[in-house]
Amino acid sequence: MAELLRNPEKMSKVKDELSSIIAENKQVEESDISRLSYLNAVIKETFRCHPAVPFLIPHKAETDITINGYIIPKNAQILVNVWAIGRDSRIWSNPDSFEPERFLDGKIDYKGHDFQLITFGSGRRICPGMLLAHLMVHLMVATLIHNFNWKLEPGIEPEQLDMNEMYGISLHKAVPLKAFPVKH
Numbered sequence: 001m002a003e004l005l006r007n008p009e010k011m012s013k014v015k016d017e018l019s020s021i022i023a024e025n026k027q028v029e030e031s032d033i034s035r036l037s038y039l040n041a042v043i044k045e046t047f048r049c050h051p052a053v054p055f056l057i058p059h060k061a062e063t064d065i066t067i068n069g070y071i072i073p074k075n076a077q078i079l080v081n082v083w084a085i086g087r088d089s090r091i092w093s094n095p096d097s098f099e100p101e102r103f104l105d106g107k108i109d110y111k112g113h114d115f116q117l118i119t120f121g122s123g124r125r126i127c128p129g130m131l132l133a134h135l136m137v138h139l140m141v142a143t144l145i146h147n148f149n150w151k152l153e154p155g156i157e158p159e160q161l162d163m164n165e166m167y168g169i170s171l172h173k174a175v176p177l178k179a180f181p182v183k184h
């Protein structure tokens, strides 16, 4: 919601897509999600820029292993910096810019096969809540946007929105978003 309020033209694109697929007096349903391709790209882009679990959950090496010339000794604790992968300019063009369009071709997903976007981890310990989270995040954001127009606090312009983040096991906004719904 913060990225969309900061990028009003992208908020309009999400709204237009919702109105073209769901009648105004109808609620968004689970079966609509796969048809909301722009919203899907917005959520992937949000996961790239603001991964909810920025270092995954700590893993441990089962044996000594060498990867890319680096020796990882048995029992070493391994933190995977998903946040840095999402901001790496060798992987992403304009990594600090919020551009859902980069995902519109549908080639990259967060289901654990595309290592540039491992929001939910990958492999044996991949997040078992991924499918529930996928449905809930799409349904919540779509419902909020389909039913209301959203405004920032009076006097705050989109480009002034504080997007600083606070690290912990999970990543959250340092300054909570204040947004006001306006029924249309």
Ligand code: HEM
Pocket: 051, 052, 053, 056, 057, 058, 118, 119, 120, 121, 122, 124, 125, 126, 127, 128, 129, 130, 132, 133, 137
């Ligand atoms: C946007 C929402 C969510 C994100 C981004 C997320 C992300 C993650 C990540 C990155 C991991 C660690 C994976 C790894 O280290 O390889 C994880 C583990 C886990 N997640 Fe989620 N998660 C989300 C929602 C949920 C939900 C809704 C549930 C349960 C209903 C859930 C349950 C778990 C559990 C139980 C683990 C530990 C799995 C294990 O260690 O074997 N998560 N999650």
